[in-house]
Amino acid sequence: MMVGRVPLARRNLFQDRRRVGLTVLGIAVSALLVLVLDGIFAGSMRQVTSYIRSSPADVWVSQRSVRTLHMSNSALPPETLDAVRGVQGVAWAEPLYYTTNVVEASDGTRRLTYVFGYEPEPGRVGPVEITRGRGPRSGEVVIDDVTADELALGVGDRVSVMGRNLRISGVSARNTNIINTIVFIPARDFRAAHGEAVSYVLAGSEEGAAADQLAKRIAAAVPDTTVQTRSEFTSQERRIVRDMSTDIIRIMTVVALLIGLAVVGLSLLALTLAKQREYGVVRALGAGPGRLAAGVIAQAGWSVVVGFALAVVLALAVGQGLARFTPNVRVAYELPAIARTFVRLLLIGMTGALVPLRRVLRIDPASAFRGS
């Protein structure tokens, strides 16, 4: 819109409130779908990597070629732990035992879980935060608060993990994601059920030592392992989850954007057809085709801006609702993703404006003189 000019495009667009309402709603639904998908994806990424990011370990050592927790099975000989501890620059090293299993309440309700076995003393690689109770002793387990709520469990209740009936000694936080939860048991119990092999060795560096340098030293000193810094391990974990979900998210996003395209295209075309005579008048009065074209583009822009603003508000509401009713699904809206969706939607809006644009450019000013 040019300053000081009558905003004909905007007035035309908002003249029929029902039509513009449907248009904006259609665009908002399309944008909402994309925003929420992106939000769930980003939230899941944060949840999935929460344990890794919160861990005090600077370096993760795993079996050769194993680079992730998810979809992986790492088995290291028990002596790997001492080998890592003997590397210069290593302040501490702890074993982490890991498998995938289910946690089952006494009423039979089940939830997919990672089972982490760790040494309760010193307990560096155990749950980051225990909100109720305490760490596990033999025959005990720490479960996550979301799972505890879902399965209506509390400290002192009993669950079945890896075929063993365990007492809940504590409840941790931030260890449940859209796919699974994490429960923690003592290393001794894990070894008794699953064998002596260590899944990962987590190491902390001495003060002032760089994590990547330490990782290189460990890799050189301990053969047949994959050694990654915490950030590398996080990136790998993100990548595998992204690779698993990208296709479905891409398909859903394309569908949502196509809905947006159809809504913008059809509604602008309908508006252009309804205003064809008036556009003829404007052309007769001296408007060049460029001005009418700019009007159609402005209408697409307005539709997208208003629709997107509504979508953002709705997305925030959806995020709140999901947090309340499905705590294991965390929605995280990230500014780059929001900006990306807006730009995509703008492009969709401009694409949707092409057909009405073509029509408006063909409007004959003489049509203003033909009787209705």
Add this chain to the structure above:
Amino acid sequence: MQESAAPAVRVRALTKTFGEGELAVHAVRGVDLDVAPGEVVLVMGPSGSGKTTLLLMLGAMLRPTSGSIEVAGIDLATAPERSLPRLRARHFGFIFQDFNLLTALSALENVELACNLAGATGRDARQRAQGLLERVNLGHRLRHHPDELSGGEKQRVAVARALVNDPALLLADEPTANLDSSHGQEVARLIRRLAVEDGRSVVIVSHDERLREVADRTFWLEDGRFVQLSALSTDPVCGMEVREDARWHWRADGHVWRFCSPECRDEFATSPGRFASRSLHD
């Protein structure tokens, strides 16, 4: 009217032919016309006679097949295509049969938009639009939208809109066709006043016999040519003005009714009494 002044509009041998060969339709054939500043010219004629085609060519909306149209020293027939919108915005005022106000805009905005197209923006455009609406006695209806205005008010807004660029030539297409008698006369007088007070040339295309009262000259266009104007009578079916020597007529009881088309004559024939009494009553 200023007889001695140089014409504001000079049309020479203006011709428009649609199609080619046997399918060619000669809408306008070799029309010559000079319109002096302040002169009101009325062009009448039956449907399909070429009136609107002539008007479109005068308004730089249709290219003639041959001939010339000079307005404000510019030959519209040879002006580059992309300059035509600007010419329309700067040199012409248009008044349409259906008012053609933009329904999403108020009366003030309708006029202001035309100001914008003529190059004025912001407060200047708004003040000019308001002044013009006050000139046509619509100062109290500035914020009203077209659907809140009467037919006469709408046409006055359209007249104000046509004046925003202080046009040398005002082109009016059936300006009274959708108005009742009193509003029609009101608009006709307004157009006349604008021509006289501003020295503006006006070309009106219409069937409305009442407009002859405000015209300095009246031309009869038939088959694309100006022909000598003879006495007119009224088609008793559609109410259109037709020449006394019109091709389609009906004789009964010593009276002759004349029609604009064979369809009107045939309709008359189905119930002559009904149409005849209406005609005589009118």
